Structures are given as structure tokens and as C-alpha cells.
Amino acid sequence: MWVPKWQRDRAQGVDSPMPTQVVSNEEFIPRPQNAAQQQVERLIGQMADDNSRKLGIDRRTYLASSMGLAAAFLAQNRVYGNYWDVAEDETLEPKAAEEKWPKGEYFIIDVQAHFTNGLPLGIRGAEFFRNMGFKLKEDPESYSFQNFLKEMYFDSETSMLVISGVPGKEITRDAAGKVLEREARTPGIEGKILPSWVMAERRQEINQLAGCQRALAQGNCAPNHYWDRKNNVPDQAALFEQMEREVKLYKIDSWKWYCHTDPGRSGNGFKLDDEKLTYPFYEQSKRLGLKIFSVHKGYASQSRTLGHLANPADVEKAAKDHPDITFIIYHSAMKHGPGEPQFTEKGYFDPTTGDFAWHDVLMKIKQRNPDIDNVYCEIGSAFGSLAIAHPEMCMHLIGKNVKYYGVDHVLWGTDCLWWGSPQWVIDLMKRFQISDELCEKFGYSKLTKDDKAKIFGLNAAKIYGIDLQAQRNALPDDALSKLKMTYLENGGMRDNAAYGWVRQNV
Amino acid sequence: MAALVMGVPALSCLVWSESDAPRRLDPAAWGEDHVGRPVPAYTTGDECLFCHRLKIGPTWGANRHARTIRDVEEQSPALDALRQSPGKELAEEIRFVVGGSWRQRFLKPATAYGKLELLSTAWIPPREEQPGRLLSANRPYWDADQFGTSCAGCHATAVTADEQAFSAVSLDCYVCHGNVVPEHATNPELVPLAPRRMAEAREVISICAQCHVRIGKSRSTGRPFPNNFVAGDNLFRDFAVDFSDSAVDSLSTADRHVVENVRDVVLFGKEEVTCLNCHDVHNNSSRKHRRVAKSGLCLNCHHAQGPKRTLKPFSIHSQACGY
Structure with missing residues (x-):
């Protein structure tokens, strides 16, 4: 018999801030918890019982605290090996964790943050994220702008963020040639996700609410979005009109491209190094004064037939031909995430080299071209999911990014709020370290606090021209910080509830 | 009767x-x-997969409906045979394949929007004891019309009636799910x-x-x-x-x-x-x-x-x- 995970947890007294088993999202029969997962869960439960009793607090409050999270990391270490930097005293003394991992230690700029314009996506149901200990609801509200503010700014240490685009285009004019505005530009589904005009407006709202700059926004326009079907060529007039609108009117801070999608029904995607199709876009963008291009690479399953265009091989020529353009390669080009069946297929990850599909393509580009300095590796979704599902691959991801591109070319992104509040990913990075063994074998470097500071925000600040000193002065007193303080003082905290299905008897 | x-x-x-x-x-x-009526400005499959990435995305690429037109494999026996036939020069232009174990045909993009050209030579894959072989291999040529008039409707998506021009190769979500409205996220019965x-x-x-x-x-x-x-x-x-x-x-x-x-x-x-x-x-x-x-x-x-x-x-x- 299957029961909701929260119900089973309640019956068994389990309340875990970390995954302790795979939870079904109703698309597959829940798999039984394996021995190691049972052990982790038991250890977390034991520590929660013992420690909450010692501290004189209730169990739930303990597990929602930094001590509870530390207990979960410690339990993982005891079962799987020492992957996480966590000390025993962090599970008992609130100040131990706070001193070791002080809130606000890092200036965090999340360059990959999303919400929707009222559409429930249903993707918060990824099996291993559903049990992360956060309230991963699936209703429209859980993907809304209001929840975005709460989960990104109140429930996490994120200082600034980039509202990051999704596939979709705007219709520029109606049949009579009249320029359309707002909702009329995106009447279809893309209007319900995250069109450029919504990103721009919401960025403005956040910054006005805060009283300082807390958000940046991307624009979705791409080379194949407007197509002249009669002549089977790009409709450059419409394309340039939209580009100008996004840069000048929306004041976007970067483009966000999905080479493997075709919302303009051009009949194909596009490549970054296509001189005929893509280079005119670069040139026009330069003329408009925008030289930051954020490009989704990897996660190839997100396209029906054009997934091969999510391969980062085209970064090489484009980056060499346009040294004045900054290319931010999202997801570090990881081809498949741990939630996909291909992830476990033979050959996807080679433990002898640490290579895995399409991340290796991105790494080899830099190995072949050490002089390339305008390509950055963003780690959204890739880091968090690998840290939980495959810590060894996670070490290779970060180890190689830093080894080949340099620690000043790795950018923090989370893909939240698809996965709830990003605090769990932030905690993962704070405690993350590459093992001695892998450092020795593959020539990786241990990450220092300075390195993490660069990854968390300093690198993005440099790219986006953010005055860090001014931001550090402004943020603590801005309206968002005050609202967050009120939220926390009123007992706002994480809820370790999961809504998937598990076997009742395990 | x-x-x-x-x-x-x-x-x-x-x-x-x-x-x-x-x-x-x-x-x-x-x-x-x-x-x-005009072909609707439907939501493309790539947009669908942004939300349906977990359930549909990982397997859809291998689904037959997504492979009604598929990329030619560089090392395929069919292409090898073509390279040794009178059509060896045309073989280098081939980009796509249609068909399965009975018969396969080869395609290349046309210059016009939503068009493919069909190679007159076909490939009969190996079957039981019979080796694979080419059909009509002697005078191969690119046929600019046949794909549009005979094949496009079921191998491509959103084909226009007048020009038989498609908007995407293979079958997009639209073919079976139609022009999906945004409200379907909360009302899937739509x-x-x-x-x-x-x-x-x-x-x-x-x-x-x-x-x-x-x-x-x-x-x-x-x-x-x-x-x-x-x-x-x-x-x-x-x-x-x-x-x-x-x-x-x-x-x-x-x-x-x-x-x-x-x-x-x-x-x-x-x-x-x-x-x-x-x-x-x-x-x-x-x-x-x-x-x-x-x-x-x-x-x-x-x-x-x-x-x-x-x-x-x-x-x-x-x-x-x-x-």
C-alpha cells in the first residue's frame, strides 16, 4: 500500500531535512528505501530525538534549524563517507553552525532564478527534490512571483538574483501593424511562463520594493524567433525591432538563449557559431550595447528533436570570434540530470577520467584554447542535483570547471524556485569540498573560502558590473532585509513536508 | 456479407x-x-517540454513519433552502400532518413521553408537471410515534390494545404494534442x-x-x-x-x-x-x-x-x- 511520504513520516516519527528515500511523484511505483537510505534516516531520527531532548526544543523545530541540517549532513557522512564538512558540535550548538557558516558571509548572486506568470509547471516533483525537506507544492501559487520573493530572499541567503529567461518569443505587432503591449505580446503558453516583458516588470518591482538593486533580468529574444517563411530566412526587421525593445525598453541585463528550441517555428534551432544566422544578432547586440549572452547548454531532453543543439561544441568558435562578448554556459552543459534514465546508462560518466557527457565537451574547449577568457561555467541544477545524487561527479564538475576555466570563471546559479528555496543548495556549497583523493588523482584544487566567495557572487558581480561595496552598504538596511527580519521574527521557517508517495511498510 | x-x-x-x-x-x-483555415500558431514541443521535461523529455527522443524523420547515421550500412553507388555524391547531402525495417528513404533540406527533397534511391534493410540493398540506385536524383505531396502530412508537423510546407520535422506534441491552451496547466482535461x-x-x-x-x-x-x-x-x-x-x-x-x-x-x-x-x-x-x-x-x-x-x-x- 502506498501512502504520502509526509503521512508515512508522521506515523514513523521521521522528519528529515534531507532525502532519505526516493519518493514517487505518481509516475512510477515507489521503490523501497535501500539499506543505506534507511540507515541515514535512522541516524537523523536518532540525532533529532537525542539532540532536541537535550536542547529542550521540539523535534520539528530542531530539524528545521541549522542544527537539523547539520545532523542530516553528518548522517550522510557516516553512511556514505566524508563528503560534507560538518562537525558534531554543529548538531547541538546553534552557534557552532552559525559561527562556522555565518549567514551573510558570502555575497550571493544567483544568476539563474525563475518564477512563472501564474502557471504551475509540475517540475517541482523531481523525485529526489521532493523530499528535500522543503514545501514543494505544485500549485500555481508555488511558482508565483510572491512565492519567488519569499523563497529566494526570505528563505535563503541570496543577496541578488538574475531573473532568468525560458524558451518563448513575443509577438511584435498585430495584423494591422500596430505594436502590441504586455499580455498581447504573449497570448500563448509562453506568456504564462516567463516572457521578457514580465521579467523586466518584476525586476523593476523588486528593486523598487527594496529601494536598491536586488534583481537583474534577462531577455528571451534569439536569432530564430522571427522567421520570413516566404524566403526561408530570418525576419531581420522583426528580430532587430524586438532586440531593440528588449535592450532599450525592457533594459535587459543579458540575453538568455535556448539554441535547441524553435518558438518562432523557423523549422530549426540555431548554433552559437552560425555566421549567417547568429552572428548578425551578436553585431546588433553590440551596437545596442549588450554583450552578455547566457546560454542554456546540456539538459538535452528539454527539446523534442533539437536536443543536439544543446551540445556546447559551438561555444568554441563563437567565443573565439567574439572575444568582446561574455558567454555564460548554463548548467555547465551537463547533458542529463540525475532524474533522467540516461544518467545511469553505461558510458555517461567515466570514473577513470571524471568526464561526463557534454560537460567534457565544454572542458575540452578550454583545454584546446587556453587563451579563451570570455566563457563562464554556470552550475545551476547541475551542482545541487549531483551533490545529492552523485557526490563524486559533483566534485568532478566543480574540480574541472575550476581547473580548466579558473575559479574566477565559475558562476553561482540554482534554477530555483523550480526546486524550492535555494538555501539547501547554498548550504551544500558552503560545506562542499573536493576529496584529497580526487585532488591528487585529477589535479583539482581544494576550494578555499575565497574561491567560494568568487563562485557565489564576486564573479557575477564583475560580469554584470555590480558595485559590490555599494551593494554591501545598501542591502542590510533595504526594505527587503527589513521584511525578511520581520518574517523570521514571526517564526517563518522551513517546513520539512514532502508530498510524494512511498510504501507504507518501510 | x-x-x-x-x-x-x-x-x-x-x-x-x-x-x-x-x-x-x-x-x-x-x-x-x-x-x-490557417495552421494555428501552436505551442511548440520544445515549449511543452520546458514543463513536461521530467515525464516526457527523457524518453521522447527515442519515441517513434519523434523519429518519423530522423538524422542519418554517418556510419549506417545504408549510407555506406550509397557511397559506393552512382549516388555517392548525393549521399553527402543526405541529412535525414524516414522509414524502418521494411524500407528507408533519404532526405535533404530544400531551400524553401518547410520542405525536404526525397532521394529517388531507397534502402531495403537486411531481412532474415537477405542482405541490405539499394533500390533504384542507377540514376539517383533529388525529388523536390514527392515528400510534400505524399509523406509530409504524417512525417512532419503542421503542413500547409497550399504548399505542403511543414513547420517542424517529425511529429510535434501539436499533432496529437492540438493547439494547447495555457489553462491546461490547471485544467488538463482541455x-x-x-x-x-x-x-x-x-x-x-x-x-x-x-x-x-x-x-x-x-x-x-x-x-x-x-x-x-x-x-x-x-x-x-x-x-x-x-x-x-x-x-x-x-x-x-x-x-x-x-x-x-x-x-x-x-x-x-x-x-x-x-x-x-x-x-x-x-x-x-x-x-x-x-x-x-x-x-x-x-x-x-x-x-x-x-x-x-x-x-x-x-x-x-x-x-x-x-x-
């Missing part, structure tokens, strides 16, 4: 010779069509073929039959595929099918079981069985065949007695497609 013909015009040409003929319906008597829609059998059958009934013809275009069919439409308002026993009996087993099922639904009003009873499209699976009943439809392949896994000899070849 019943003699049943549905041709052009379809509405009044059902002829039964027996007085006890089963209840018969007019297949064209319900619903709408999009003949003469989407054709969504499990919660509880659609009538005739709607389901119309969607599958648009391609899997390979003996039909559009009345408005004369092409062997529908004219601007949008999931949710009544296919049979414009798509004429000969449902006569003689026509059905002449088909391969695979085609016959499709047409019989369609006939059962649209002519005889039998709504118990549709394609979805046995075929799990997204999972590329016919696992539901385990539930196979002993109806006449199922007995095309299965024996009335004995284990269901023991099948009668069957074929899937169709003259309409050449494979």
Missing part, C-alpha cells in the same frame, strides 16, 4: 446489402475541421488525449487515424494525408476512407486492425476499444496488450485459444508508404 463503401462524398454512400446490418453512423456528422479528458472514442480515433489509417485521402486536397487536421477535430469531415470489407481485407494485418477499430468506432458506434486501450504512446509501449480481450479486433493477431503471447503471422507493410 456486408458491402460497405465510404468514399467521396462520404455522407450518403454507405451501402449495406443485408437487412440486419448493425447500427451505422455518419462519420462526418459531428465536430469541426480546419480545412481552409488537452486532447490527456488522460483526464475522458475523451469520446471518436475523438481519440480521429487523432490516431490521421496517420495510422493509410488508405485515406483528403477530399479537399486529394493528398493521402489530412488537410490541416487539428487534434479535437473530426478527421472524417474531410478525410475519406474506404471501410468496405474488401478494402479492409486487402490490408496488411497491422493496417487492418487499425482500420477495423476505426470503423467500429466511427461507423458502428462501438466505443469500448480505441488505440489507447493497448498502446501507451509516450512510453513507446504496447504493454497493455497483456490485457488483450478476445474481440474480433484482437483476433487479427492473437489466437482465441491458448497463450496470448503466441501471435499469428502478421505483416505491417503498406502500399501507401512503400514500407
Whole structure:
């Protein structure tokens, strides 16, 4: 018999801030918890019982605290090996964790943050994220702008963020040639996700609410979005009109491209190094004064037939031909995430080299071209999911990014709020370290606090021209910080509830 | 024995010779069509997969519906054979393949929007003891028209009636799910073929039959595929099918079981069985065949007695497609 995970947890007294088993999202029969997962869960439960009793607090409050999270990391270490930097005293003394991992230690700029314009996506149901200990609801509200503010700014240490685009285009004019505005530009589904005009407006709202700059926004326009079907060529007039609108009117801070999608029904995607199709876009963008291009690479399953265009091989020529353009390669080009069946297929990850599909393509580009300095590796979704599902691959991801591109070319992104509040990913990075063994074998470097500071925000600040000193002065007193303080003082905290299905008897 | 013909015009040409003929319906008597209207500005599959990435994305690339046109494999025996044939220069231009184990054809993008050119040479893959071989290999040429007039409707997405130009290769979500409205996220029953829609059998059958009934013809275009069919439409308002026993009996087993099922639904009003009873499209699976009943439809392949896994000899070849 299957029961909701929260119900089973309640019956068994389990309340875990970390995954302790795979939870079904109703698309597959829940798999039984394996021995190691049972052990982790038991250890977390034991520590929660013992420690909450010692501290004189209730169990739930303990597990929602930094001590509870530390207990979960410690339990993982005891079962799987020492992957996480966590000390025993962090599970008992609130100040131990706070001193070791002080809130606000890092200036965090999340360059990959999303919400929707009222559409429930249903993707918060990824099996291993559903049990992360956060309230991963699936209703429209859980993907809304209001929840975005709460989960990104109140429930996490994120200082600034980039509202990051999704596939979709705007219709520029109606049949009579009249320029359309707002909702009329995106009447279809893309209007319900995250069109450029919504990103721009919401960025403005956040910054006005805060009283300082807390958000940046991307624009979705791409080379194949407007197509002249009669002549089977790009409709450059419409394309340039939209580009100008996004840069000048929306004041976007970067483009966000999905080479493997075709919302303009051009009949194909596009490549970054296509001189005929893509280079005119670069040139026009330069003329408009925008030289930051954020490009989704990897996660190839997100396209029906054009997934091969999510391969980062085209970064090489484009980056060499346009040294004045900054290319931010999202997801570090990881081809498949741990939630996909291909992830476990033979050959996807080679433990002898640490290579895995399409991340290796991105790494080899830099190995072949050490002089390339305008390509950055963003780690959204890739880091968090690998840290939980495959810590060894996670070490290779970060180890190689830093080894080949340099620690000043790795950018923090989370893909939240698809996965709830990003605090769990932030905690993962704070405690993350590459093992001695892998450092020795593959020539990786241990990450220092300075390195993490660069990854968390300093690198993005440099790219986006953010005055860090001014931001550090402004943020603590801005309206968002005050609202967050009120939220926390009123007992706002994480809820370790999961809504998937598990076997009742395990 | 019943003699049943549905041709052009379809509405009044059902002829039964027996007085006890089963209840018969007019297949064209319900619903709408999009003949003469522009192809809708539908939501593309890549946009669909942004949300449906977890359930559909990882497996869809390998689904047959996503591979009705697929990239040619550089190391394929077919391409190797072409490279050693009079068509060796044309072989280098090949970008796509259509077809399967019976016969394969080769394609290249045309300069015009939504067009592919079809190579006159075909490949017969190895079969049992027979090695693979080329057909019509002596004077190969690129045919600029045949794909559009004969193949596009079922191998590509959103084909225009006037120019037979498609908007995407292979079958996009739109082909089976139609022009999905944003509200479907909270009301999935708005989407054709969504499990919660509880659609009538005739709607389901119309969607599958648009391609899997390979003996039909559009009345408005004369092409062997529908004219601007949008999931949710009544296919049979414009798509004429000969449902006569003689026509059905002449088909391969695979085609016959499709047409019989369609006939059962649209002519005889039998709504118990549709394609979805046995075929799990997204999972590329016919696992539901385990539930196979002993109806006449199922007995095309299965024996009335004995284990269901023991099948009668069957074929899937169709003259309409050449494979």
C-alpha cells in the first residue's frame, strides 16, 4: 500500500531535512528505501530525538534549524563517507553552525532564478527534490512571483538574483501593424511562463520594493524567433525591432538563449557559431550595447528533436570570434540530470577520467584554447542535483570547471524556485569540498573560502558590473532585509513536508 | 456479407446489402475541421517540454513519433552502400532518413521553408537471410515534390494545404494534442488525449487515424494525408476512407486492425476499444496488450485459444508508404 511520504513520516516519527528515500511523484511505483537510505534516516531520527531532548526544543523545530541540517549532513557522512564538512558540535550548538557558516558571509548572486506568470509547471516533483525537506507544492501559487520573493530572499541567503529567461518569443505587432503591449505580446503558453516583458516588470518591482538593486533580468529574444517563411530566412526587421525593445525598453541585463528550441517555428534551432544566422544578432547586440549572452547548454531532453543543439561544441568558435562578448554556459552543459534514465546508462560518466557527457565537451574547449577568457561555467541544477545524487561527479564538475576555466570563471546559479528555496543548495556549497583523493588523482584544487566567495557572487558581480561595496552598504538596511527580519521574527521557517508517495511498510 | 463503401462524398454512400446490418453512423456528422483555415500558431514541443521535461523529455527522443524523420547515421550500412553507388555524391547531402525495417528513404533540406527533397534511391534493410540493398540506385536524383505531396502530412508537423510546407520535422506534441491552451496547466482535461479528458472514442480515433489509417485521402486536397487536421477535430469531415470489407481485407494485418477499430468506432458506434486501450504512446509501449480481450479486433493477431503471447503471422507493410 502506498501512502504520502509526509503521512508515512508522521506515523514513523521521521522528519528529515534531507532525502532519505526516493519518493514517487505518481509516475512510477515507489521503490523501497535501500539499506543505506534507511540507515541515514535512522541516524537523523536518532540525532533529532537525542539532540532536541537535550536542547529542550521540539523535534520539528530542531530539524528545521541549522542544527537539523547539520545532523542530516553528518548522517550522510557516516553512511556514505566524508563528503560534507560538518562537525558534531554543529548538531547541538546553534552557534557552532552559525559561527562556522555565518549567514551573510558570502555575497550571493544567483544568476539563474525563475518564477512563472501564474502557471504551475509540475517540475517541482523531481523525485529526489521532493523530499528535500522543503514545501514543494505544485500549485500555481508555488511558482508565483510572491512565492519567488519569499523563497529566494526570505528563505535563503541570496543577496541578488538574475531573473532568468525560458524558451518563448513575443509577438511584435498585430495584423494591422500596430505594436502590441504586455499580455498581447504573449497570448500563448509562453506568456504564462516567463516572457521578457514580465521579467523586466518584476525586476523593476523588486528593486523598487527594496529601494536598491536586488534583481537583474534577462531577455528571451534569439536569432530564430522571427522567421520570413516566404524566403526561408530570418525576419531581420522583426528580430532587430524586438532586440531593440528588449535592450532599450525592457533594459535587459543579458540575453538568455535556448539554441535547441524553435518558438518562432523557423523549422530549426540555431548554433552559437552560425555566421549567417547568429552572428548578425551578436553585431546588433553590440551596437545596442549588450554583450552578455547566457546560454542554456546540456539538459538535452528539454527539446523534442533539437536536443543536439544543446551540445556546447559551438561555444568554441563563437567565443573565439567574439572575444568582446561574455558567454555564460548554463548548467555547465551537463547533458542529463540525475532524474533522467540516461544518467545511469553505461558510458555517461567515466570514473577513470571524471568526464561526463557534454560537460567534457565544454572542458575540452578550454583545454584546446587556453587563451579563451570570455566563457563562464554556470552550475545551476547541475551542482545541487549531483551533490545529492552523485557526490563524486559533483566534485568532478566543480574540480574541472575550476581547473580548466579558473575559479574566477565559475558562476553561482540554482534554477530555483523550480526546486524550492535555494538555501539547501547554498548550504551544500558552503560545506562542499573536493576529496584529497580526487585532488591528487585529477589535479583539482581544494576550494578555499575565497574561491567560494568568487563562485557565489564576486564573479557575477564583475560580469554584470555590480558595485559590490555599494551593494554591501545598501542591502542590510533595504526594505527587503527589513521584511525578511520581520518574517523570521514571526517564526517563518522551513517546513520539512514532502508530498510524494512511498510504501507504507518501510 | 456486408458491402460497405465510404468514399467521396462520404455522407450518403454507405451501402449495406443485408437487412440486419448493425447500427451505422455518419462519420462526418459531428465536430469541426480546419480545412481552409490557417495552421494555428501552436505551442511548440520544445515549449511543452520546458514543463513536461521530467515525464516526457527523457524518453521522447527515442519515441517513434519523434523519429518519423530522423538524422542519418554517418556510419549506417545504408549510407555506406550509397557511397559506393552512382549516388555517392548525393549521399553527402543526405541529412535525414524516414522509414524502418521494411524500407528507408533519404532526405535533404530544400531551400524553401518547410520542405525536404526525397532521394529517388531507397534502402531495403537486411531481412532474415537477405542482405541490405539499394533500390533504384542507377540514376539517383533529388525529388523536390514527392515528400510534400505524399509523406509530409504524417512525417512532419503542421503542413500547409497550399504548399505542403511543414513547420517542424517529425511529429510535434501539436499533432496529437492540438493547439494547447495555457489553462491546461490547471485544467488538463482541455488537452486532447490527456488522460483526464475522458475523451469520446471518436475523438481519440480521429487523432490516431490521421496517420495510422493509410488508405485515406483528403477530399479537399486529394493528398493521402489530412488537410490541416487539428487534434479535437473530426478527421472524417474531410478525410475519406474506404471501410468496405474488401478494402479492409486487402490490408496488411497491422493496417487492418487499425482500420477495423476505426470503423467500429466511427461507423458502428462501438466505443469500448480505441488505440489507447493497448498502446501507451509516450512510453513507446504496447504493454497493455497483456490485457488483450478476445474481440474480433484482437483476433487479427492473437489466437482465441491458448497463450496470448503466441501471435499469428502478421505483416505491417503498406502500399501507401512503400514500407
